[in-house]
Amino acid sequence: MSFLQFEEFNAYQPLVAQMLINSFQKNRLAHAYIFEGPRGTKKLDAAFLFAKRMLCLAPGPGQNPCCVCRNCRKIEAGTHPNVFRIAAEGENIKVEQIRAMIAELSKTSVENGPRIYIVEEADRMRAEAANALLKTLEEPGNDVYAVMLTDKYNSLLKTIVSRAQVMHFQPIDKALIKADLLKQGIEPCIASVIPEYTNNHEDAIRIAQSPEMAALFMAIPELYGMAGNPEASMVLRFREIRDSVFVDWEMTDYFLTLLILYQKDLLHCKLARTAEIVWSPDIEKMTKLASLVSQKWIEDALEKMLALKTRLKFNIIDSLAFDNLFIHLERGFNHAI
Ligand SMILES: [Zn+2]
Numbered sequence: 001m002s003f004l005q006f007e008e009f010n011a012y013q014p015l016v017a018q019m020l021i022n023s024f025q026k027n028r029l030a031h032a033y034i035f036e037g038p039r040g041t042k043k044l045d046a047a048f049l050f051a052k053r054m055l056c057l058a059p060g061p062g063q064n065p066c067c068v069c070r071n072c073r074k075i076e077a078g079t080h081p082n083v084f085r086i087a088a089e090g091e092n093i094k095v096e097q098i099r100a101m102i103a104e105l106s107k108t109s110v111e112n113g114p115r116i117y118i119v120e121e122a123d124r125m126r127a128e129a130a131n132a133l134l135k136t137l138e139e140p141g142n143d144v145y146a147v148m149l150t151d152k153y154n155s156l157l158k159t160i161v162s163r164a165q166v167m168h169f170q171p172i173d174k175a176l177i178k179a180d181l182l183k184q185g186i187e188p189c190i191a192s193v194i195p196e197y198t199n200n201h202e203d204a205i206r207i208a209q210s211p212e213m214a215a216l217f218m219a220i221p222e223l224y225g226m227a228g229n230p231e232a233s234m235v236l237r238f239r240e241i242r243d244s245v246f247v248d249w250e251m252t253d254y255f256l257t258l259l260i261l262y263q264k265d266l267l268h269c270k271l272a273r274t275a276e277i278v279w280s281p282d283i284e285k286m287t288k289l290a291s292l293v294s295q296k297w298i299e300d301a302l303e304k305m306l307a308l309k310t311r312l313k314f315n316i317i318d319s320l321a322f323d324n325l326f327i328h329l330e331r332g333f334n335h336a337i
Contacts, residue, residue, distance in 0.1 A: 050145075083117075
């Protein structure tokens with residue numbers, strides 16, 4: 001996890017950042033917050049920014065924690081005794097975990113200043129754990145603050161929600177994810193395509209850095225590069241790589257999504273909508289391919305891919321249907337339909 005300042009956080013989640021900055025400026029903080037939103041939207045980073053700002057001994061302009069004081073450094077090292085972090089042990093957050101935290105909170109802290117507890121995946125509290133937590137929410141200690149994180153807002157107990165201020169985190173802008181991938185030294189083409197696959201910031205970075213996923217990424221233009229060439233075979237090439245495609249659900253989903261994006265790009269090419277093409281280094285190759293086939297054929301093939309994607313959502317991995325898809329693509333391009 002990276003430790004954000006408000007400027008950076010503001011770029012990812014402008015609404016939430018502004019609300020938090022205002023609360024600090026006006027000294028109007030709630031005792032309990034729920035940070036709610038899809039995975040990979042910087043909720044945990046925001047919780048730590050909140051904790052740092054609360055405990056920082058010399059907050060700077062823009063409400064930023066100084067990052068150099070004793071408290072800031074201890075929080076970054078994960079050793080500040082006033083910051084508690086609770087995450088599910090196994091499937092659920094256990095009631096014992098909540099009780100242990102409450103017992104800690106009832107003791108005098110070794111450090112001065114407010115105490116903050118961060119509950120990750122708060123929806124994983126079953127009734128018993130949630131009810132134990134509820135008591136502390138109802139009677140918060142003077143200087144005790146809760147930040148509960150969830151990507152399943154609707155699964156939270158209503159009694160918990162009603163005692164907290166809810167902050168809604170939005171999916172992160174594609175352009176920002178792309179910029180971050182570029183900053184990490186990821187190739188521009190991969191950096192443009194991955195945000196089309198996921199707007200989960202953490203997943204995007206993980207996928208971009210995975211050699212296996214990079215290999216699948218390279219396979220897509222390679223496969224299409226064989227289209228329309230009687231000397232090469234998309235079908236045979238796919239058979240060579242199919243084991244890596246069907247390793248697990250995520251790899252299959254990733255491969256299929258990339259395939260769909262490339263096919264969509266072909267359609268954009270055919271319709272001269274070049275500004276919408278994500279796989280931009282391949283425009284020349286795509287233009288040639290798109291000229292071999294009709295718009296209708298491109299759309300039909302795209303339909304077949306989207307149908308596979310729907311089935312994949314229901315956990316149906318039909319590897320035979322993938323083989324058939326490549327047979328269909330090869331025939332289409334080779335016979336210039
Ligand atoms: Zn500080």
